[in-house]
Amino acid sequence: MGLTAKKIENSDQTQxxxxxxxxxxxxxxxxxxKIAFVAFIALIITSLSFLLLGQGIKLFIDEGIYNLSRNELFVILLVLMTLVIGTFIRFYFISWIGxxxxxxxxxxxxxxxxxxxxxxxxxxRSGEINARLTTDxxxxxxxxxxxxxxALSSVLLFIGGLIMMIITNIKLAxxxxxSVPVILLPMAIYGRRLRTLSRKSQDTVADIGTYAGEIVQNIKIVQSFTREPEESYAFSVEVEKAFSAAKRRILQSSLLIAAAMIIVFTGLGAMIWFGAKDVANGEISAGELASFVFxxxxxxxxxxxxxxxxxQLQRAAGATERLLELLSEKPQITPPAQPKKLEKGTLSxxxxNVSFSYPSRPKEVALNQLNFKVNKGETVAIVGLSGAGKTTIFELLQRFYDPSQxxxxxxxxxxxNLDPINLRMNIGVVPQQPTLFSADVTHNISYGNPSASKNQIKQAAKEAFALNFIEQLPEGFNSYLGEQGVRLSGGQRQRIAIARAMLKDPSILLLDEATSALDADSEQKVQHALKKLMEGRTTLIIAHRLATIMHADRILLIDQGQLIAEGNHQQLxxxxxxxKRLCELQFNH
Incomplete structure (x- = not known):
């Protein structure tokens, strides 16, 4: 069950x-x-030091500062120094742990x-996932x-303060x-409400991030259709939703604090009134009352x-719940207990009889009893109408999903029986829409082989006919490409992706219309590079253009997830x- 589907269920669970x-x-x-133990010891020492200050106040008032002995002044100074040093150690280590x-x-x-x-x-949604990684x-x-x-310091001071109050004057204590049980009542009532509101508030913040991320990523489309005013208004609606949720949370939090303070200060006022009467009657000293008030x-x-x-802990509980939901999500593709390993070299x-439906569309059959074999070193092209199942074949081969049958x-x-990592290490992919990272050229090409040398990266770029335009970039191979490689043209991005696949040196090559974004001149050059790359490798090509399948050993014609014909171009x-109809429509024959 995903994050979105869990929201309704979790809103009930938070109660x-x-x-x-x-x-x-x-x-x-x-x-x-060990660090937590040091911080806890420092916490205890500082709390005890703070409690001892009350006795120092009593001494100052009852005996007078000029009547204190040198030893008494030294002890008071030592307590103050201990309080300062202990607070530093406590704050540093606990902040470090946080x-x-x-x-x-x-x-x-x-x-x-x-x-x-x-x-x-x-x-x-990616925005909600990112919110869990950052905000939560x-x-x-x-x-x-x-x-x-x-919180720990306050708990210790609360307990220690109560004990010292009882020791100082039990009647006032x-x-x-x-008032203590009365204080706990609003905390119990408002605390549960606050946690529910905190969860809702965090969800609305995640919605804002998701919406903004999508608009920024597709800013050219937004501007092309002149939808800026509508998107601005829609975003303001999302922001107001988040603000409304935050207002409800803040109101409950403020009521909780105010209720506790009213009760506490009411009790404190009553205590001071009775204490003043006791001082006037000579039952306690002024120092004892001052100490008690402290x-x-x-x-x-x-x-x-x-x-x-x-x-705040209620908010943290909501954030923890969201993070634990994500951490409890089980991967559907896992390696077997005793995985087998692929041999290096050409693979068949x-x-x-593969059948498959995507989990998000279980009633739609993507592949239906599909049978075919590709021999070692063979180049096979896959053609068919959109939605025929061509891309699904590639996704199953990389084991992003497992067949239904x-x-x-x-x-x-x-x-x-294979570890997915071992399988994918032997497969190289050049997608129709290449994915580039916002890092530099070197990082994007070396993604296929992180241990490759600079010379190997340069050679891969040369073989992909990308070296010329890379060297013309402001910083060459060190030039940053922007998000999704936005600083490059479509053809340039494609050649970077081809260089990446070349550097990986895979046993199986998957080309998803790898030259679709290239002009005629670049396409011819890259076709030569790909032909060299495919030598000695098992290659599958998803093709719509004649130029990409003329050299294929075989062509598989897929329709509605089934293999309906195979052979070379002339045979089909x-x-x-x-x-024949596809050739007339797509290849202009």
Whole structure:
């Protein structure tokens, strides 16, 4: 089940789950338990030091600063120095842990994304996935850093302050203690609402990122159709949705903090009133009352901080839930327990009664009992109408999906017995619409073989007839190409993709109309390069243009997922009416 499909289900689950979901991130803390222990010790020491300040206040008032002994002044100074140093150590290490956990979670999520099947990315929006990688993990960073530090410190000061209040004056302490259960009530009521609203708020932010990313990626289309005003209005609607969700969350959080503070300060005011009466009656000293007020304010502040952080923890719980959903997604394509390994060299391949439907369209048959074999070193072209199943053949060969029925053999080994990584290392692909990264030329070509030398990269570019235009770029091979290679023409992008495939030196070559974006001159040059590349390799070509299939050993004619004819060009012209019609329409024969 994908992210989008889970939203309704999870909106109900958020009512039932609580902050214990954060404990599921404990595995990310374990590697740093020593640092966490140091930070915790510093936290205890600073909390104790802060509690001792109350006794220092009592001494200052009851005895006077000039009447304190040198030892007493030294102890007070030592407590202050301990408080400062301990706070530094606590803040540094806990912030360090927060940053480290955030990055580890982000890395774990990204690594898990790399294992997921293509269908997952078909049914889930890239913007929402990116939001989980960025927004949600950044929220965890603040929670596991500053917020957790403040929360633990506040809990210790709350407990320590209560104990010191009881020791100082039990009657006044009881007045404060009566308000504690009343404080917890609004936290319980508003906390659950806040978590639900936090989840909705994070989802709307993800929607904004998705929408903006899509528009930016297709900005030329937007401007070409002059849709800027409509897109601006549509985006403003998405922004307002996010703001409305944020307002509801902020309102609940503010009510939670305000309710806690009203109750706390009401109790504090009553305590001061009764305490002042006791001082006037001589039952306690002014120093004891000041010390008690210090602890009472400490407890009140701790409650206020805890209630505020409780709201943040609710947001973190929502973010954690979203991240755990993603991490729990199981890849559909996994290596077998004991995978076989392909031998280096030329490989054969065959489809054996293969039927397949895409998971997103289970009722539509993409391939139907498809049978064919490609011998070692053979070049086979696949032709057919759009939607006939040509691209599906390539996707199954790379094991992005597994057949619904039948089997696919590569090198006489069933694909399900191969590790997908080992399989894909032996396959080179040149797609119809090449994918380039926003890095430089060297990175894009060496993606086919990261260990290749500069000379090998240059040679691959030369064989793909890309060297001339690369050297004319401002920084040559170090020139950045922009997102999706936007700084290059379509033909230039295609030649970069061909150079990448050449550098990979695969056993099986898959060409998806590899010269479709080239002009006549470049196409002729690249055809020569491809012919050289295909020597000694098993090659499958998806073709619409005559020039790309004239040299093929065989041509497979696919229609509605079935093989309806095969042979060379001349044979099919005489034996297949569909092929003849395709030639008339597509090849201008």
């Amino acid at each position: 039932k789950q609580d902050l214990r979901i954060l404990l599921q991130l404990s595995s990310f803390i374990k590697p740093y338990k 940053e480290r956990i955030s990055n580890d979670v982000r890395l774990a999520v990204f690594n898990h994304l790399l294992t997921l099947h293509p269908h997952y990315f078909e049914v889930n 993990t950044t929220l965890l960073q603040s929670i596991f850093g500053f917020s957790i530090s403040m 009881l007045i404060v203690l009566i 602890y009472a304010i400490m407890v009140a502040r701790s409650v206020a901080v805890i209630s505020e952080i409780y709201g 391949l065959s489809f054996n 039948g089997s696919i053999d590569v090198g006489d080994i069933d694909l399900i 012209l005489t034996s297949s009416d569909l092929y």
